[in-house]
Amino acid sequence: MNIMTEQSLENAVGEKMSAKSNEVIKMRGDKVGVFYGEKQALFDVNLDVRLNQVTALIGPSGCGKSTFLRCLNRMNDTIDSARVTGKITLDEEDIYDKSIDVVELRARVGMVFQKPNPFPKSIYENVAYGPRIHGLAKRKADMDQVVESSLKKAAIWNEVKDRLQEPGTGLSGGQQQRLCIARAIAVSPEVILMDEPCSALDPIATARVEELIDELRQNYTIVIVTHSMQQAARVSQRTAMFHLGYLVEEGATDKMFTNPDDQRTQDYITGRFG
Amino acid sequence: MSSLLVLAIVIAIGVVAFFIGRQRAAAHDNGAVKPHSRAHYHGWWAFLLAVLPAVLLLAVWTIGSSFYLDRHIRAALPERTADSKVASEALDVSLVKSLAKGLRKLDADTALPATFAELQPPLAAKGVALASDTQDYMIPIAVEANAVQSRLGLFGAVITLALSIAGAFYALRQIAPRARARNNVEKLMLWGLLAASTIAILTTVGIVLSMLFQTITFFESVSPMGFFFGTVWDPRFAAAGSGGSQGQFGLIPLLAGTLYIALVALVVAVPVGLMSAVYMAEYASPRVRSVVKPALELLAGIPTIVYGIFAVVTLGPFLRDLSAALTGGSPFIQGQSIFTAGLVMGIMLIPVVSSLSDDIITAVPRAMRDGSLGLGATRSETIKRVILPAALPGIVGAILLTASRAIGETMIVVLAAGVAANLTVNPFEAMTTITVKIVNQLTGDLEFNSPQTLVAFALGLTLFVLTLVMNIVALYIVRKYREQYE
Numbered sequence: 001m002n003i004m005t006e007q008s009l010e011n012a013v014g015e016k017m018s019a020k021s022n023e024v025i026k027m028r029g030d031k032v033g034v035f036y037g038e039k040q041a042l043f044d045v046n047l048d049v050r051l052n053q054v055t056a057l058i059g060p061s062g063c064g065k066s067t068f069l070r071c072l073n074r075m076n077d078t079i080d081s082a083r084v085t086g087k088i089t090l091d092e093e094d095i096y097d098k099s100i101d102v103v104e105l106r107a108r109v110g111m112v113f114q115k116p117n118p119f120p121k122s123i124y125e126n127v128a129y130g131p132r133i134h135g136l137a138k139r140k141a142d143m144d145q146v147v148e149s150s151l152k153k154a155a156i157w158n159e160v161k162d163r164l165q166e167p168g169t170g171l172s173g174g175q176q177q178r179l180c181i182a183r184a185i186a187v188s189p190e191v192i193l194m195d196e197p198c199s200a201l202d203p204i205a206t207a208r209v210e211e212l213i214d215e216l217r218q219n220y221t222i223v224i225v226t227h228s229m230q231q232a233a234r235v236s237q238r239t240a241m242f243h244l245g246y247l248v249e250e251g252a253t254d255k256m257f258t259n260p261d262d263q264r265t266q267d268y269i270t271g272r273f274g
Numbered sequence: 275m276s277s278l279l280v281l282a283i284v285i286a287i288g289v290v291a292f293f294i295g296r297q298r299a300a301a302h303d304n305g306a307v308k309p310h311s312r313a314h315y316h317g318w319w320a321f322l323l324a325v326l327p328a329v330l331l332l333a334v335w336t337i338g339s340s341f342y343l344d345r346h347i348r349a350a351l352p353e354r355t356a357d358s359k360v361a362s363e364a365l366d367v368s369l370v371k372s373l374a375k376g377l378r379k380l381d382a383d384t385a386l387p388a389t390f391a392e393l394q395p396p397l398a399a400k401g402v403a404l405a406s407d408t409q410d411y412m413i414p415i416a417v418e419a420n421a422v423q424s425r426l427g428l429f430g431a432v433i434t435l436a437l438s439i440a441g442a443f444y445a446l447r448q449i450a451p452r453a454r455a456r457n458n459v460e461k462l463m464l465w466g467l468l469a470a471s472t473i474a475i476l477t478t479v480g481i482v483l484s485m486l487f488q489t490i491t492f493f494e495s496v497s498p499m500g501f502f503f504g505t506v507w508d509p510r511f512a513a514a515g516s517g518g519s520q521g522q523f524g525l526i527p528l529l530a531g532t533l534y535i536a537l538v539a540l541v542v543a544v545p546v547g548l549m550s551a552v553y554m555a556e557y558a559s560p561r562v563r564s565v566v567k568p569a570l571e572l573l574a575g576i577p578t579i580v581y582g583i584f585a586v587v588t589l590g591p592f593l594r595d596l597s598a599a600l601t602g603g604s605p606f607i608q609g610q611s612i613f614t615a616g617l618v619m620g621i622m623l624i625p626v627v628s629s630l631s632d633d634i635i636t637a638v639p640r641a642m643r644d645g646s647l648g649l650g651a652t653r654s655e656t657i658k659r660v661i662l663p664a665a666l667p668g669i670v671g672a673i674l675l676t677a678s679r680a681i682g683e684t685m686i687v688v689l690a691a692g693v694a695a696n697l698t699v700n701p702f703e704a705m706t707t708i709t710v711k712i713v714n715q716l717t718g719d720l721e722f723n724s725p726q727t728l729v730a731f732a733l734g735l736t737l738f739v740l741t742l743v744m745n746i747v748a749l750y751i752v753r754k755y756r757e758q759y760e
Contacts (some may be wrong), residue, residue, distance in 0.1 A: 073648065074502060075644065075647065075648060076643070078643070078647060080559065080560070103652050104650065104652050105650075106647065106648060107648065107649070108651030108652035109647075110648065110649065110650075111644075113641060113644060113645065113647035113648070115641055116643035117337070117639070117642060117644065117645040118645075119642060119645065119661070119664070120642075120659050120664050129649060129651075129659070129660075130649040130650065130651075133649070133650065133651050133655055133659070180645070183645075183649065184648075184649065187649055187650060188283070223368070246333070
């Protein structure tokens with residue numbers, strides 16, 4: 001049994017080997033630490049996010065992987081007690097610098113959340129929300145274009161094209177999550193952060209979203225937090241393992257899943273803890 | 275024996291029954307059969323059976339014997355004739371009753387004087403004051419009434435206590451390992467809760483019915499068309515009772531005034547309250563919130579008459595003088611005006627709007643905020659485009675609830691809006707409201723069955739229906755909104 005599982009895991013990883021792309025650093029975390037009040041949740045994390053690759057953050061619950069993800073577009077700012085130390089750069093620019101406008105940053109680094117959270121508006125308005133706020137499409141025809149292409153990129157266009165005016169909350173869970181991805185894409189971000197995007201979805205919807213993530217990699221840089229080892233192996237090129245607020249190990253996904261350096265990573269991916 | 279003493283004894287019996295019952299049931303705890311109910315349920319069941327039927331009987335007996343006593347006194351009184359010294363039979367009866375009450379305080383062994391004039395000094399010495407038209411013939415009747423009453427009281431006490439003891443024994447005899455005392459107690463609890471909730475509903479029905487009957491009497495002398503569609507309010511107090519001219523009771527000026535003032539109040543309260551709710555829910559740090567929110571709610575705790583005094587003593591004259599200074603001559607804002615009343619009422623309603631909306635805004639899931647902020651929307655864009663639209667049905671409901679409070683508000687408008695039933699669109703003139711007229715029509719010494727007084731009930735019923743409809747619509751909207759996030 002075990003041998004079979006490892007075999008299939010290696011196959012999945014093997015496919016990724018051929019898909020190795022250029023190694024430009026898109027985002028870089030340098031000694032990142034996060035405090036919630038007095039309590040430190042993240043310690044000295046050094047992690048690079050490479051352009052047009054999918055970086056998976058794995059680790060047991062409460063290990064700090066979501067916290068790190070939320071630092072990348074400064075969503076931690078919305079939590080009053082949170083404080084971030086160290087340095088995070090986007091294209092060599094410090095995103096916590098005073099000269100950086102957080103609103104602009106979030107338009108460049110979009111986010112998809114764990115639970116699908118469409119606004120209580122129509123499907124069309126959900127996608128048009130971001131472009132409208134940032135003034136990306138002046139005319140109605142342009143907006144239609146943006147909405148259509150975003151929904152197409154999110155692989156949901158065929159399912160919703162006849163009911164764009166119906167509420168987004170009426171879609172199924174998997175469709176809602178793809179709608180949220182379309183909503184994030186609509187502002188043309190450079191990086192998309194995904195916080196366990198499939199944890200509220202059934203296996204079929206999960207497969208659709210995973211497929212989508214792989215397609216999106218062509219145009220976007222993606223960072224994904226996941227609890228599923230198989231998912232990390234299937235969709236990511238690089239994997240970072242977190243444990244108790246520390247970055248344990250980071251490297252190419254195939255190496256991480258076949259020959260990790262750290263014993264804790266070995267234990268986690270083989271299911272001995274976590 | 276007084277009812278209170280009987281009640282105390284009944285409760286004492288119940289307490290004893292509780293302890294005995296609990297102890298007896300506990301004895302079964304280690305028996306071969308597993309007990310159905312825990313021991314204290316048996317105790318409670320014994321308590322309830324000892325107390326409830328007995329108390330009910332006592333209540334019925336007390337009410338019944340008071341009726342019986344009334345009839346007894348009435349039968350003993352001499353036939354009423356044209357030259358009776360007491361105005362009415364009801365007054366006769368109540369005089370006898372208070373005399374009887376006074377006599378009970380006198381020492382039993384002293385001989386009773388036969389005339390009221392002789393009786394008065396010893397009674398006064400005991401601190402009993404009696405009306406001066408108490409007649410001599412009432413004294414024997416009062417003595418007889420006292421005897422009847424004490425017999426009734428004694429008999430009632432005996433049967434109540436007997437019932438209580440019987441109930442306790444019945445419950446105690448029932449105790450057995452498989453006896454379902456728990457189910458019995460639960461069933462009684464259910465009935466108790468049902469009774470409590472029925473009281474509120476029955477009271478409402480009672481209020482509506484009492485207003486309805488008076489209203490029907492009112493419509494016997496004034497046509498409904500003239501009331502609901504009349505544009506002139508002129509009840510002619512001076513002519514009341516003299517017959518012939520009845521005055522005009524047009525609802526329109528009052529309704530217009532009510533709605534106008536409520537509108538002004540809402541124009542003040544809704545934007546301010548809503549914005550303070552948004553600040554409180556979205557921007558304020560926990561520390562600021564913990565200070566500002568209670569302070570705002572303090573505003574809701576001020577009695578409305580204080581607002582009214584503020585309006586009529588401070589704000590009204592201030593606005594009048596201000597407007598006089600602005601025109602350099604005659605003031606265009608009157609001392610009592612729609613504007614003043616609406617403004618003060620609006621201030622009173624700010625905490626209502628803000629606290630209701632605050633709850634609704636906080637109820638919008640965090641995921642909505644995160645979703646919007648994550649797309650690069652600013653805080654105010656998030657509020658404007660996501661949170662407020664999502665909370666809108668709830669906010670509309672909150673505004674309707676506030677509006678019905680504004681319509682029903684009385685003290686502020688009594689003081690600040692004036693009593694003149696005008697029909698005007700100028701907010702700086704005085705107008706009056708339905709509530710003000712209800713107060714006006716019911717104060718004074720008019721006969722209660724004149725249309726001048728009865729119109730208050732028609733007004734009250736109109737007001738009731740108005741606010742009821744608004745509350746129903748508001749609750750419907752709020753409930754619909756709640757379902758959205760479940």
